[in-house]
Amino acid sequence: MAESASAESATAQQRKSAHSPLTLKNKDQHKSPAVPQTPAPDTNDTREIASAAVAPAPAAGSRYGSLTEGPSAGAEVRPALPVTTAEPMVGAGDLQAVAEGNVVVEITIDESGNIVSKIVVQSLGPNIDAKVLAALENWHFRPATSDGVPIPSKQDVVYHFKPR
Numbered sequence: 001m002a003e004s005a006s007a008e009s010a011t012a013q014q015r016k017s018a019h020s021p022l023t024l025k026n027k028d029q030h031k032s033p034a035v036p037q038t039p040a041p042d043t044n045d046t047r048e049i050a051s052a053a054v055a056p057a058p059a060a061g062s063r064y065g066s067l068t069e070g071p072s073a074g075a076e077v078r079p080a081l082p083v084t085t086a087e088p089m090v091g092a093g094d095l096q097a098v099a100e101g102n103v104v105v106e107i108t109i110d111e112s113g114n115i116v117s118k119i120v121v122q123s124l125g126p127n128i129d130a131k132v133l134a135a136l137e138n139w140h141f142r143p144a145t146s147d148g149v150p151i152p153s154k155q156d157v158v159y160h161f162k163p164r
Contacts (some may be wrong), residue, residue, distance in 0.1 A: 075146045080109045080153045086138040088131040088159060098124050103132045103159045111150040113141040124161060132159055145161040 080146035101124050108117035118136055123129050136157065 076148075077151075078145045078157060080113065080141040080144040081141050082139060084138065084140040086135045088128075088135040090128055090161065091132050092164055094127055094131070095161055098128065098161065098163060100162045101160075103129055103161065105132060105136060106159045107136065107139075107155055107157055109141050109143060109153050109155065111143050111152055113137055113140075113143045113150075116152075121156065128161065132157075136144065 003039060096153050102122055103120070104122035105125050106119045107115045110116045118133055120129050120133070138155075143150040145151060
């Protein structure tokens with residue numbers, strides 16, 4: 001009978017503590033505050049259900065993620081794309097005195113897709129640079145566009161050279 005009385009007492013204490021903040025006791029009987037536990041939702045309690053309907057969960061995904069529908073902000077800009085290209089005619093003799101490296105040329109492309117300006121940004125010497133600039137004379141682009149209208153643009157062309 002003593003077992004059933006202590007079991008009933010434990011059950012009553014569990015019901016009482018289910019609606020009060022949780023506290024942990026150490027061996028030294030010190031009370032340390034813990035995170036209050038919210039009781040399980042009661043089917044008769046409509047407050048929690050109503051508050052869930054008022055405050056929807058935040059939207060998933062990135063705020064600046066991909067656009068799935070609707071108009072985007074700003075103009076749609078597309079880069080110029082090469083249509084016709086040519087490689088520079090650089091022989092092994094031209095690369096003997098040169099370490100591995102890049103020739104970088106900044107080009108300006110007009111609304112028709114033609115290169116109107118070339119500036120060597122990184123050089124491997126005047127001989128190799130001249131051959132790269134000569135190859136760029138034969139390049140032609142589909143021009144960059146803003147909302148479908150051709151616009152001038154700039155790009156960097158990089159040629160990597162490695163002695164054999």
